Amino acid sequence: MHKNVKLLALTAAAGIAVFALAQWPVKGLFAQLGGSSLPAGLEAIVASRELSPDDVEAALKTYVPPGSYDEFLLFASGGQAGNIEVIGVPSMRLIKNIPVFSKDSWQGFGIGDDDTKRLFKQGAAAGQIQEWGDVHHPALSLTNGQYDGQFLFANDKANARIGVVDLRDFKVRQIIKNPLIATNHCGAKMTENSEYYVEGAQFGNPLPFTEFSPMSKYKENYRGLATFWPFDRASGKFVTNRSFTIELPPYYQDLGGMGKKISHGWVFINTFNAEMATPGALEGKPAMEVQVSQREMDYLHVIHWKKAEELLASGKLPTRTISGMKVVSIDQAVKAGILYNIPEPKSPHGSDVTPDGRFIVVSGKLDPHVTVFSFDKIQKAIASKSFDGKDPFGIPIIKFDAAVEAQVELGLGPLHTEFDDKGYAYTSMFLDSSINKWTLEKGPRGEKPWSLVESLPVHYNTGHLTVAGGDTTQPYGKYLVSLNKWSLDRALPVGPLHPQNLQLIDISGEKMKLLADAPVVGEPHYAVMAPAKIFKPWKVYPEVGLNGLTLKKSATATAPGQERVARNGKDVHVYMTAIRSRFVPDRIDVKQGDKVHLHITNLDRAEDATHGFALSAHNINLSMDPGLTVDVDFVADRSGVFPFYCSEFCSALHMEMMGYLTVAKGN
Numbered sequence: 001m002h003k004n005v006k007l008l009a010l011t012a013a014a015g016i017a018v019f020a021l022a023q024w025p026v027k028g029l030f031a032q033l034g035g036s037s038l039p040a041g042l043e044a045i046v047a048s049r050e051l052s053p054d055d056v057e058a059a060l061k062t063y064v065p066p067g068s069y070d071e072f073l074l075f076a077s078g079g080q081a082g083n084i085e086v087i088g089v090p091s092m093r094l095i096k097n098i099p100v101f102s103k104d105s106w107q108g109f110g111i112g113d114d115d116t117k118r119l120f121k122q123g124a125a126a127g128q129i130q131e132w133g134d135v136h137h138p139a140l141s142l143t144n145g146q147y148d149g150q151f152l153f154a155n156d157k158a159n160a161r162i163g164v165v166d167l168r169d170f171k172v173r174q175i176i177k178n179p180l181i182a183t184n185h186c187g188a189k190m191t192e193n194s195e196y197y198v199e200g201a202q203f204g205n206p207l208p209f210t211e212f213s214p215m216s217k218y219k220e221n222y223r224g225l226a227t228f229w230p231f232d233r234a235s236g237k238f239v240t241n242r243s244f245t246i247e248l249p250p251y252y253q254d255l256g257g258m259g260k261k262i263s264h265g266w267v268f269i270n271t272f273n274a275e276m277a278t279p280g281a282l283e284g285k286p287a288m289e290v291q292v293s294q295r296e297m298d299y300l301h302v303i304h305w306k307k308a309e310e311l312l313a314s315g316k317l318p319t320r321t322i323s324g325m326k327v328v329s330i331d332q333a334v335k336a337g338i339l340y341n342i343p344e345p346k347s348p349h350g351s352d353v354t355p356d357g358r359f360i361v362v363s364g365k366l367d368p369h370v371t372v373f374s375f376d377k378i379q380k381a382i383a384s385k386s387f388d389g390k391d392p393f394g395i396p397i398i399k400f401d402a403a404v405e406a407q408v409e410l411g412l413g414p415l416h417t418e419f420d421d422k423g424y425a426y427t428s429m430f431l432d433s434s435i436n437k438w439t440l441e442k443g444p445r446g447e448k449p450w451s452l453v454e455s456l457p458v459h460y461n462t463g464h465l466t467v468a469g470g471d472t473t474q475p476y477g478k479y480l481v482s483l484n485k486w487s488l489d490r491a492l493p494v495g496p497l498h499p500q501n502l503q504l505i506d507i508s509g510e511k512m513k514l515l516a517d518a519p520v521v522g523e524p525h526y527a528v529m530a531p532a533k534i535f536k537p538w539k540v541y542p543e544v545g546l547n548g549l550t551l552k553k554s555a556t557a558t559a560p561g562q563e564r565v566a567r568n569g570k571d572v573h574v575y576m577t578a579i580r581s582r583f584v585p586d587r588i589d590v591k592q593g594d595k596v597h598l599h600i601t602n603l604d605r606a607e608d609a610t611h612g613f614a615l616s617a618h619n620i621n622l623s624m625d626p627g628l629t630v631d632v633d634f635v636a637d638r639s640g641v642f643p644f645y646c647s648e649f650c651s652a653l654h655m656e657m658m659g660y661l662t663v664a665k666g667n
């Protein structure tokens, strides 16, 4: 189909291409088109590259000319790479890597500097510093349920941690560790006004997880939970001592949908392993995947966090303190009417709330339907006590029929759903490898309600998808990105470990259209997409001598002319400045065994004038953006002569931006 496409035919077939060409600010070119054909030069390119009309249309839609900007920013989780990748849409070009839990020597993150050490210490798990993370679910801060462009949050599934990224400089400001659980999977991310980040446990464990209990006591002693971490916009930090936790059964809490508008104040967290299976392959137990898929139904936890917050504030909800965390027991939560279950089919993953807050869409990977629950019906069921008994922990089970609004047959392996600006829903189909578009209660083009409209194949095995603003109260629509688990033949072969593959899909028209493949590194579990214009990052730091973690004037900032070396016994403090293209001082002479404290201030005020500080044989590389003061401590434990140099090519005389650390033999 790519053979010898005649551009005359293309004109008719791809009116959009011509329309897009008409948008080009190249008047001459459009005139040459004459409404019927492309100029010979373009025709030759199309022919020699064997492009189809569809290819040409996709190319035009994704092309961002040199010097121009993308319309959207995509924040894609880097999975086990522990980072977030910032990608421009529609070009799908990588713009930035944000290291969150893992080191990144480009940004001098975790390569010796004191700030990352402090940050990693906050995020220590069971007393041990973790130098990586498994980032699954990025979330943007919200105001009235819409992205406000201020903060980005990322969870670390492996260690039940959350990182806060400040979008003024796209850097991590805080890492918090939930001391009760070993792993998380992010119940529902941010509430409508970023009041709370809701963290759901993943795998059951004793509370806290650092307390041993034998697996044979799983039902008795293991638990799950949802922790509500209050976020304070002014400081840009979680106020950890004001968090509260609702204890949950040791089913595996999975993804969650956050109430919006009328359902604000509620969260809907699905679970799997209502079987409460435990592993034991060597004792002859079936594999976990078999044990955990026994039941037809798991449970969706329905939690009224707003009421919990009110009751806690007025002292009417008893709590106990475990590992410094305020915990509401399951019994108390049930008694207070803040915790219910609804049966949900089968191996559920996505739990997604429609932009109007009225419906919760659950995707059960082993059920060919998505199940749509009505918030209104849930409220009525609670009020009229339409329960089907209780689960083994005493949590009332809302009758499935009383809560369900629709079940939409979509195909195999529905996983996650988001919404556009027109009233369509889109579900990623893991087994079918497709994006399926369907209608909610009203078909925007007169289609049947609650019905499949279109299925677009993706390559391959899509996990999550993201629509621009697709988890907010006002989606932007326009683009959808499918985050595929397998890439197989989609990229040039580069060895047995394949890249992961993002696919950009245009959803602005009547039919979905695949525009581009974009291989990435790290498992992309989820991504959020927002218009670039809502972000207002700094070009340089607002003043000189700021500490990168506190954004306050650093106690070790050094003004020009104040550079010095101050010795105090074995402690040698070096107050250094960096400016194109020199370090002052540029020689540091110490004795073996001295403890060296470098404090380097980048005095440059020019945009993009970042300096690096690479020190040979000491595992140190710093990065000082214009205005920052960066500190590093190390023991000069080996004698020798160690050059240091700027590792960021900052000027014509960048190669000369260097110095020496000399370490004389001690006695």
Ligand code: RUQ
Residues within 6 Å of the ligand: 136, 137, 185, 349, 463, 464, 525, 526
């Ligand atoms: S998850 S696909 Cu956290 Cu869905 Cu990975």
Ligand code: CUA
Residues within 6 Å of the ligand: 580, 581, 610, 611, 612, 646, 647, 648, 649, 650, 651, 654, 655, 657
């Ligand atoms: Cu500073 Cu290169």
